[in-house]
Amino acid sequence: MDSRCFITEFCSNPIFPPPVPKTLNKPFLALPCRWSDRAHRCLSFEGTRFSASPETAKNRRFPKLECVNTRASQEIIKDAGDEKMKKKPGVAKKKLAVFVSGGGSNFKSIHEACHEGSVHGDVIALVTNKTDCGGAEYARNKGIPVLQFPKTKDGADGLSPTDLVAALRNSEVEFVLLAGFLKLIPAELIRAYPRAMLNIHPSLLPAFGGKGYYGMKVHKAVISSGARYSGPTIHFVDEHYDTGRILAQRVVPVLSTDSPEDLAARVLKEEHKLYKEVIAALCEERIAWREDGVPLIQSRQDPNLFC
Amino acid sequence: MDSRCFISDFRSNSVFSPPVPKALNKPFLALPCCWSARAHRWLYFEDAQFSASPRTRKSRFLPNLECINIRASRESIKNSAEEKKKKKPGVAKKKLAVFVSGGGSNFKSIHEACVEGSVHGEIVALVTNKTDCGGAEYARNKDIPVLQFPRTKDGADGLSPTSLVDALRNFEVEFVLLAGFLKLIPVELIRAYPRAILNIHPSLLPAFGGKGYYGMKVHKAVISSGARYSGPTIHFVDEHYDTGRILAQMVVPVLSTDSPEDLAARVLKEEHKLYKEVVAALCEERIVWREDGVPLIQSRQDPNHFC
Numbered sequence: 001m002d003s004r005c006f007i008t009e010f011c012s013n014p015i016f017p018p019p020v021p022k023t024l025n026k027p028f029l030a031l032p033c034r035w036s037d038r039a040h041r042c043l044s045f046e047g048t049r050f051s052a053s054p055e056t057a058k059n060r061r062f063p064k065l066e067c068v069n070t071r072a073s074q075e076i077i078k079d080a081g082d083e084k085m086k087k088k089p090g091v092a093k094k095k096l097a098v099f100v101s102g103g104g105s106n107f108k109s110i111h112e113a114c115h116e117g118s119v120h121g122d123v124i125a126l127v128t129n130k131t132d133c134g135g136a137e138y139a140r141n142k143g144i145p146v147l148q149f150p151k152t153k154d155g156a157d158g159l160s161p162t163d164l165v166a167a168l169r170n171s172e173v174e175f176v177l178l179a180g181f182l183k184l185i186p187a188e189l190i191r192a193y194p195r196a197m198l199n200i201h202p203s204l205l206p207a208f209g210g211k212g213y214y215g216m217k218v219h220k221a222v223i224s225s226g227a228r229y230s231g232p233t234i235h236f237v238d239e240h241y242d243t244g245r246i247l248a249q250r251v252v253p254v255l256s257t258d259s260p261e262d263l264a265a266r267v268l269k270e271e272h273k274l275y276k277e278v279i280a281a282l283c284e285e286r287i288a289w290r291e292d293g294v295p296l297i298q299s300r301q302d303p304n305l306f307c
Numbered sequence: 308m309d310s311r312c313f314i315s316d317f318r319s320n321s322v323f324s325p326p327v328p329k330a331l332n333k334p335f336l337a338l339p340c341c342w343s344a345r346a347h348r349w350l351y352f353e354d355a356q357f358s359a360s361p362r363t364r365k366s367r368f369l370p371n372l373e374c375i376n377i378r379a380s381r382e383s384i385k386n387s388a389e390e391k392k393k394k395k396p397g398v399a400k401k402k403l404a405v406f407v408s409g410g411g412s413n414f415k416s417i418h419e420a421c422v423e424g425s426v427h428g429e430i431v432a433l434v435t436n437k438t439d440c441g442g443a444e445y446a447r448n449k450d451i452p453v454l455q456f457p458r459t460k461d462g463a464d465g466l467s468p469t470s471l472v473d474a475l476r477n478f479e480v481e482f483v484l485l486a487g488f489l490k491l492i493p494v495e496l497i498r499a500y501p502r503a504i505l506n507i508h509p510s511l512l513p514a515f516g517g518k519g520y521y522g523m524k525v526h527k528a529v530i531s532s533g534a535r536y537s538g539p540t541i542h543f544v545d546e547h548y549d550t551g552r553i554l555a556q557m558v559v560p561v562l563s564t565d566s567p568e569d570l571a572a573r574v575l576k577e578e579h580k581l582y583k584e585v586v587a588a589l590c591e592e593r594i595v596w597r598e599d600g601v602p603l604i605q606s607r608q609d610p611n612h613f614c
Contacts, residue, residue: 089413096333108444141398147452204514204530204534204536204579205514205532206514206534207511207512207513207514208513208517223601224511224599224600225552225553225601226552226553226554226602227513227553227556228555228614229536229538229558231536244536245532246532246533246535247533248535249534249535249536251536256597256601256614257605257613290563292530292531293531294530294532294533294563295533296563306563307535
């Protein structure tokens with residue numbers, strides 16, 4: 001990332017390059033945080049455009065503030081009812097496409113959240129390599145179009161990478177969410193949706209990630225390594241398996257008595273919560289990019305706080 | 308590990324092979340745990356020898372028990388003064404050698420714990436590749452012999468691998484603790500001390516481990532990856548960097564505003580606590596090995612609980 005970038009606004013239009021505001025000479029975004037001993041560090045910035053309240057733009061120096069942590073993030077979901085009312089009326093919901101290969105529990109969870117309003121988005125397409133999978137069935141029941149990708153071996157069914165991109169563009173999809181999709185994403189799609197494609201992986205990346213690490217294999221590997229902690233990771237997608245920039249993580253303990261199924265269930269519970277929180281932030285344009293290229297989530301309650 | 312092993316006694320004599328009790332057909336040690344939904348799972352074993360209280364050996368079936376967690380481990384350190392009194396009088400302290408390349412903060416922390424009695428051990432030798440490092444200075448001030456390893460390039464100073472092993476044997480060293488030692492441990496030493504060499508690494512292995520990942524480089528890598536969690540890992544040592552079986556871990560958050568130094572300080576604090584807890588367990592022979600080869604720590608308060 002250009003070293004001149006301090007914090008850039010995350011733009012919902014994936015083709016429009018993000019604006020480059022003036023920067024400080026600090027390599028890292030200086031934000032106050034409760035966990036930090038340096039309680040009086042202040043946020044200083046010059047001319048930085050981002051979707052904060054007008055009050056934030058005026059107040060160039062901030063007193064000690066609390067950093068958003070997991071608990072606060074969970075409060076964001078609980079307060080969703082109140083927050084919905086405060087949103088500007090008439091703001092269009094973000095159009096989402098979800099990619100699934102299996103049962104689609106994350107997809108269902110996200111779809112329900114969109115439906116009940118805690119996520120200001122709309123799942124308008126499901127993409128799958130297995131048109132008979134649980135996720136595809138659910139999509140059809142809900143009237144969501146199902147696209148097959150990639151092509152089958154005989155080439156009879158399924159879309160090519162270019163056709164897939166065209167189909168998503170036609171539907172005006174703004175964000176692509178991978179939720180248990182086992183095929184590699186083609187470069188054409190990544191280029192079409194820079195900083196607009198997310199994946200969820202059931203371990204604390206970069207551990208237990210990469211080719212071959214999916215589903216129960218991940219949890220088996222975690223347990224046999226003796227790792228005492230695991231948890232879901234959500235990251236932006238690049239051309240390789242599980243290597244894009246990390247956006248969010250949660251931690252769960254790994255117990256001495258865990259079977260892979262025990263651990264999988266514990267991690268899955270956190271996956272559902274985490275993906276919903278992250279997509280809510282995405283749809284509300286609360287993703288910001290640190291100078292070194294790490295994406296951060298801006299708190300809904302306090303736009304000065306980032307996690 | 309031999310599939311017939313159910314749970315093996317960890318013996319302080321590193322050349323004595325652990326006894327092989329009869330096994331069940333269960334691949335994992337079935338222990339009840341408070342976090343598990345299956346609250347009434349029972350512990351089954353047949354004539355398994357291990358250093359538990361006599362009550363444990365008689366009771367073949369144990370009711371729902373709470374699993375030890377990190378919090379319980381900390382309580383074990385607080386209660387150490389009382390525990391000390393309950394110990395059998397005259398039990399010899401374990402002899403420890405610590406390997407250090409730098410400042411030696413973990414070494415100092417463990418040494419102080421030995422002196423004040425919360426760790427039932429004694430550091431009888433310090434090994435270093437840099438005889439003028441902080442750890443070596445501290446050792447000399449405390450009259451702990453300092454050994455140089457490996458040999459310098461000109462071969463004038465330092466021990467060979469075999470001489471090192473001999474020296475440690477002469478000191479009757481039972482456990483080797485690596486605490487910021489930057490050279491690879493020779494295979495002679497690993498063969499001489501199977502399951503008796505520990506290392507501490509400042510990340511959640513297997514992430515950010517391996518050759519080149521040491522000191523501040525680890526924390527820099529963690530921050531640029533965008534990982535939201537880090538923490539120390541203690542593991543047994545094999546012939547490669549940072550790849551032996553994990554024995555204990557602690558988690559700390561990585562904040563959006565962290566510099567590598569901030570993160571390093573937060574992790575170091577946990578390193579000191581964790582290493583002391585683990586070395587205390589080692590000296591009290593509370594390390595047991597799960598059937599799949601993962602080492603576990605037995606709770607001091609409740610011998611039926613493992614972490």
